[in-house]
Amino acid sequence: MRSENQLKIGCHLSSAKGFYAMGQDAIKINANTFQFFTRNPRGSRAKELDLEDVQQLLNLMTENGMERILAHSPYTLNPCSSEPKKWSFALETMKDDLERMEYLPGNFYNFHPGNHVGQGVEAGIKQVISLLNLVLTTKQSTMVLLETMSGKGTEVGSKFEELYQIMEGVEQSDKLGICLDTCHVFDAGYDIVNDLNGVLQEFDRIIGLDKLYAIHLNDSKNEISSHKDRHETIGNGKIGMEAILNILTHPKLSDLPFYLETPNDLAGHKAEIELIRAALNSGRN
Incomplete structure (x- = not known):
């Protein structure tokens, strides 16, 4: 049986105020983990690390029993690109991010596999x-996580088979896992509303559930197989509250950390976390 107190949940927080401030914000909204961008999500620059600020966050996490946090790469990073300049930017950005993450040891780093932009999926995967x-x-x-994608445009990673191909080709595969985004997999055509068990069985058969480390918990503005990637607040989209709770309480998922990426401000995320905790406490556990 699972109580709301065992839930590992947080949301995406702004890193503009620093690491310690993010930790404080997480505690204010009754979260026990959080996600943040490593640098400007639409740009390239990363702020210089304030090591005292980093240490304050680490102390805060220890004092409050916070779970592993998740760093998100910028959207401008495209590891699939066939253009040398763009691919080199992705390489140097990820290398720098992972070096910086070692000041926050033992946490997660999430990235989008990227867009093949017409060269084909196989070439993009390579x-x-x-x-x-x-x-x-x-x-x-740091555990590096490939994010499941919706299949918008020329995105790579909307099919479990594509993610498996990437993981199979990586030498340090023990440093690589998956972050499953509920909006993305639903929009990609995986029916987590009516057949969650079937989707998880397929994931386990192709990739292995032991490679699933985190979940982006989002509702979807669009129907299944839309390939749109438009997140909705919890319970207000086409996935719906019942399916969200099924995901949160599924025995193969319930021990994982959940990160909200819904279109909300801090107060809105606080309300969502309260809604989820209340639902779990009312008998869904």
């Missing part, structure tokens, strides 16, 4: 593999 083989090391403590 580009991602090449990049990961250059940046992943035996000594790193």
